[in-house]
Amino acid sequence: MKVNDLILQTTTTLLTFIILIFSVYLFFAGHYTPGGGFIGGLMTSAALVLLLLAFDKKTVQKALPFNFLSIAAVGLMISIITGVIALFFDVPFLTHTFGYVELPLLGETALTSTLPFDLGVYLVVVGVAMTIIQTIGESE
Numbered sequence: 001m002k003v004n005d006l007i008l009q010t011t012t013t014l015l016t017f018i019i020l021i022f023s024v025y026l027f028f029a030g031h032y033t034p035g036g037g038f039i040g041g042l043m044t045s046a047a048l049v050l051l052l053l054a055f056d057k058k059t060v061q062k063a064l065p066f067n068f069l070s071i072a073a074v075g076l077m078i079s080i081i082t083g084v085i086a087l088f089f090d091v092p093f094l095t096h097t098f099g100y101v102e103l104p105l106l107g108e109t110a111l112t113s114t115l116p117f118d119l120g121v122y123l124v125v126v127g128v129a130m131t132i133i134q135t136i137g138e139s140e
Contacts, residue, residue, distance in 0.1 A: 012055075036118045040122050041123070068134070069127060071126060071130075082094075
């Protein structure tokens with residue numbers, strides 16, 4: 001029987017939001033500084049584990065009805081497709097490029113082809129980490 005700890009659950013909700021915002025920052029900062037899809041995915045997984053600790057598994061699954069194994073598979077496909085696209089331009093696998101685009105409100109912005117690759121890595125890390133954690137944590 002799980003104890004209903006209101007203080008823990010309220011604090012966890014706030015901390016989860018802060019950790020998720022920080023993981024998005026790490027995801028986008030990874031193109032110019034250390035970080036990116038891997039560390040952003042680990043931070044997101046940490047936030048979700050915090051939710052699992054404060055609430056029970058059924059409550060978290062009701063709030064986040066995702067199959068994390070499918071998320072990992074989609075992320076792997078995105079990463080592989082990003083690498084294969086380079087082959088169509090007669091350059092080695094996983095060769096990335098960048099360019100500058102004029103965006104409204106943001107002005108001239110650098111866009112890279114590493115963003116979809118990092119998104120794939122992010123999804124793989126979140127999917128695999130959460131699948132492992134939920135599998136280990138099952139008491140049924």
